[in-house]
Amino acid sequence: MPVPKDYREVDTDNIQGSIWPRLPKFYETYLFFKITNKERFRQDLRGILDRGLITTGTECEEHLTSVGEFKEACAYSRREMPENQREPFTAINVAFTHVGLLKVEHPDVEANFAMALKDDPDEYCRDRINEGLFEKGMFDDLVYEGADNPPALDPDFRAPPDNETKTGSERWKWRVDGVFIVAAHNARALRRKIAILEDAFNVGDVKGSMRIAFRRDGRVRPGADRGKEHFGYEDHISQPRIDGLDDPPEKGEPQACLPGYIFCGLNGDPNRRRGPKWAKEGSFLVFRQLDQKVPEFETFLEKKAWDPVEGIPGTNYKGPHGPAKLGAHLMGRWKSGTPVARAIDHDDPALAFDNKFDFRPKKSITRCPFAAHVRKMRPRADKKHDIGGEDDDSLEPLPEPGNDEAIDEGQREDASVILRRGITFGPELTDEEKSLKKTIEHRGMYFTCYQSGIRDGFNFLMTRWASNSSFPEYKTKTFPDGPGMDPFVNQRLRHDHPEGHISLYDGANKERTVKVDLGISPWVDQKGGEYFFTPSLRALREQFSTESLEEQSQSQSPTEDLPPAQLLDKIKQLEQEKQALEKAVGYAGLIRLDFLTRLNDADLRKLKHQVRDALERLASDVNWEHWREIIEEFNGKYGFDLLYDSTGLFEGISWSDWKYIHSSTQYSGYHRTVAYRNRLGQWCNNSKQGGTGEDGSGNGLLWLTFIVQLHDVLQAYKPEIH
Template identity: 25%
Template sequence: MTSEIKEIDINQIVEIATPFDDFEHEALLDEIQGNILKSHGRNHAVYLFLKFENDIEAAKQWIGSFTHRYVTSALEQAEQGKLYRQKKDVPGKLFANFFLTRAGYMHLGYGYQNLPNEDAFRQGMKDPNMQNELGDDSNQWEDGFKNNEIHALVLLAADKIVGPRTEEAKLEERRDQSKLCQQPALLKYKVEAIKGELNAIASIVHEQIGYVLRDENSGEEIEHFGFRDGVSQPLFLKRDVDKEKEHSDFTKWDPRAPLSLVLFKDPLGKKQESYGSFLVFRKLEQNVKAWNQDVVKNLAEKLKGSGELNAPLAGAYTMGRFQNGTPVAIAQTPSEDKKPETNNFNYQDDPQGFKCPFHAHTRKVNPRGDTLALVSIPLEEEKMHRIARRAINYGTLPSKEPENDAGLLFMSFQASLMNQFNFMQKAWAKERNFIKRDVGTDVVIGVEKKGDDNTAVTETYSWPTKWGGEEQTEADFSHWVTMKGGEFFFTPCMSFLKSLAPEPSRHIEFRGVPKKEIEAAQGIINELQNYKQKNWAIGLNGDTVEPDGFLTFFNQRKLSFKFYLQNRVGLGEYSAYDDNIKTLNRYIADVIDQESDACEYKIAELEEYKDRKWAIGLNGDTSEPDGFVNFFGERELPFKFFVQNQRVSLGDYSAYDNNINTLNNYISSLK
């Protein structure tokens, strides 16, 4: 985008088209990180919380290099999403985000004038005043959060399989949730490699492993209490809006949102489209066993006098939805509703809370017009308090009814912490008098502090005795969610992060074998050294204006070239030899890194295929070569087949390890 083009107005951008449908905001999507406008969609993630050491320049170099190699832009995420939907090979690449705290910016040498201007971000989540505002107690936090200043967060995410069989691997995890506790080989390899890099520049003060829990039958995301998660998100992309319109006319609830809901101008960005987003991270421990007992044995038993109160309805009273996602306010029956979940509803038909109590979680944090009806706040103003939620599960599977060390890694993106997450938590969730007097706090997240004896806080709430009836009965319920630590982050734009380290010579399209490309570049270096000794001209052929072999080699690879001519044309300086040699050495290093990355992804994929004993070498039951054969062939490497089906029997189980060893040896030969 040229400097003459006017600044974009993110308040006016709603329903972004995909970059494949006459897209007009590619520059914006290429500048913001992925995961903000749409969840990254991977089933597994690792979170590394960092505290940088004193070598500031080394830290900056690492951040820039990490961004070039791994951080995924929203544009790249959209492109990968289309390939995935078309069941094509998705480029084998880790999904990554990088976030900074206020302390992180300042440690790297950026003053307050360079920080995103948001009071909550500058305070931090551990600040005593912030603790009071959010209802937190850092004494309950885990040591990594409580005892350390956090500078940055690295998010790394991946699936078990990258490519056409990803969905198959995800289905396996749905049917056997224990597989969710096994990290993908790719994620394990890359996390260990990145941790090795970080050893020299930072301490990892906390590490967290997460996974996406899904309902075995529907495949929808759920959380540890068993309720569908991620329902009713603000929608920014046209494709998501169109999908929602397939079963909603938006007459009662319009889920669309302008980009100004999540994007904040990055003061350190290099482009007009430089936007980031504030990130809230909170580790929320869920006592599943106690929750289940409280819902079934306490609440359902206490309220069953009407003859219709059951455990599913009791749970729906607390969450605002049945476990399958159906809003309790519009369910067809007072039991688990089996009809498809809908998001096209508000509370106009339940103004007194006879179906959905005002203290129910979803009504507390998304009142859907209650503020207009009861306290005269316009709906559009209320909707600007929404957040883009990106939660993921952690710890023991809910089927084992864990009492600790399990729950939700809550993440949300927003343009303003004060007006969105903090407002929601302070003015709605933990406010006893929202939306009516003495309603009580949000029954799920309203109070996170434990009592003096370290037990859960219990509140007395009024519950409908009969679903839809006026009669209310008081019954106690305890808060079984405990905040174990967190922080406020900013999600910097891509141009700022990339500016911290030189642009690598990546995404090279090889005409032949990559190893031969390295040898060719080394040959040019040797030749340049010879020309340097003889003080021969480089750049043009003799006294002509035709490019010589050096210039041609550089131009073909889009590498910068320095001339040195001292004849009819005086151009450049003697230092050009060394400058060009330096460029080629960096190019060789980048080629090696790119090839090593590609091989490591392929090794991880082979490991996953080995675990499942899936065929390698042929595509399904055809005689066509698969991606493994093509990958090895492009590098002139020997490949071992293992195919055992009704038509073909070829090779044996040792083929996986043989091929993995071949790739490891190949990587070593490059270096």
């Protein structure tokens, strides 16, 4: 379990949950947007913050813990989960590109920067993020510094023709301003959540503050393949643990990384002193679309294992399981998640998700290939030169942390670590594709990751490690060819880039590898993406959003500052509103209304949004235990007071009474009507005459009646606040 909340180095109430621990999800949509009205967007963003729609790390942690899935890389968290057994959970996170942050930043930033430039023309804006790759974006980074081929990229992530001739802000205008990440437990809940979000920003309306430029829809694979990518390998294994946040690694696992490698402004962040203060506990988000060609990958494995002419020389990949072994050696793990470093020739499901290895002996070519994907992306002992020599065949366990300061120092992670997120997309492999051995349907992975710096994180991994045939270094038994490129994410996307290969053991010669050509991305098409920054909730509120004009006006004339005569009028108005409310509540009498007079307008607005959202959820998926928690939370926060009978229990009443209540209110709103009709029918099927407070149906109707009634009360009370 993670570090207790009071002792954490990261405020999980302040971070967005997609960074840590992760968004619980079965469905996930990325809404890439363009801001159409800067000031209105800032106001709308404040609105969703006030409604609690941006999901925090704490909220994700609590849900994952409650369903027993806080630990991501384990069989329980990857188990098959039918839709009707999933606990409801929806989430929204937001991130901005460089151009997007410029649009939503505080209005004073530009003016202050202009004044600073007058004093020092070489000054940089200390209220903005100064990360070169973030500013230029993925296209300019990986096309001009890397090897992305513009014609091969998705049009959504490709700059228009002749864009390279433009300078300054004109060069970035084609890019999106940001992305909303929306996650849910099923497709219906996802659609509702997206509708709530779009409604909050009036998308498609003349008053809209943004438009959706394009979207990407993903979902986890079905059944037993939950947690696997389309090639069939377990994903998101061996995530770095964060010091002062996650529980310590077990003996033999990589050491925890400093929090500043993932979160800006914290211990370990290389740019901690240079970045703006508001960037603290934010993180850079990388989005990259990877299209996967599953039949072509499987054909490659079979040909290289079995073909007498084009196959790999030697005996290492011969036999009926040769293709599976070759695939595992390219990935560095078997499809079960078992590391090749601990199970070289055969899968061992008992070691699935194991993380206790470090690739020693480092020069041996008979074990995990040097350029296997998991070794390229996290080289462990290959980059820790303090652990033995290159030819050290000793696999003696490392000393316990704290016993040898020099070894501890050499074991520590560096700033190249990233937190991997993302989700698969597209259908399962069809019978036609299997028969033709050719990809027809569009499928793959939306890869995302978080880090405190793109240069030290994603860019470094892609350009310096994955696409570098000489990394890891000092592997003399592979020369002159070198270890090779990462078989899955190398950037060999065009003919003028060095040809990709991987060096493998042939099963006989332990002193020299054989070279296996990879070609030009034969089974993974890298379609481009974008760089974003994910601010903390505090930064979203204080730096990138603002109160609406209505709220500003209200805050400038508080009730306590009114002259005596106006104050008396205000009291009279409140009394009249209370009387009107009492008339509006005519059918169950469960709510005492005096708590409303204790709410300021901001709290009242937030309550109205929360009740509306709750009613929308009640219209579909219901777990009464979960609903009881929601009501109790409302009660603790707003001071609700439910009326009970003399025994302390709420007693259900007869079917005819409930039917009358439903009939008398069925025209008050779609979600309200559907919620009442659905749950009423559910209750009647379970209990024809009535339910008591000790019965699940009776309790359910108590909470249902409370929410429906509160919804109606809030519609009548201060309708100008909505």
